[in-house]
Amino acid sequence: MTCRHDVLDSAVVAVQTTRNVEQVLALFRALGDETRLRLIERLREGEQCVCDLTDELGASQSRLSFHLKALKDAGLVTDRKDGRWVYYALNSEALALVGRLIEDLKPVHSPFRVIRQCE
DSSP, rough: OOOOOHHHHHHHHHHHHHHHHHHHHHHHHHHHHHHHHHHHHHHHHOEEEHHHHHHHHTTOOHHHHHHHHHHHHHHEEEEEEEEEEEEEOOOHHEEEEHHHHHHHTTTSSSOEEEEOOOO
16 A cells, blocks of 8 residues: 555655756757857856857857857856846856766766676
């Protein structure tokens, strides 16, 4: 017999797992674009105004704003307004999470270990 507590625990784990999968997908989708990767590379040097990024990347402000919004929505960058300008910076915690996610993709066992023989 399954107790109510076990069912609730299973439901909570399922919701958390779904939420985690959605978060991971959002992170990797945001990273799956050349312009966004170039923006991240530029932001590694520190906080920058969108006007400086347009000059450095040779792209229109509207195009970069679209990509910066995608990075922000994924949690990879933060922004702050100062007058009429918006400054962007990398979110080091989100990037550390990406690193841990990549680390978790490594094989658990030696690549030469046979887990199951097919017949």
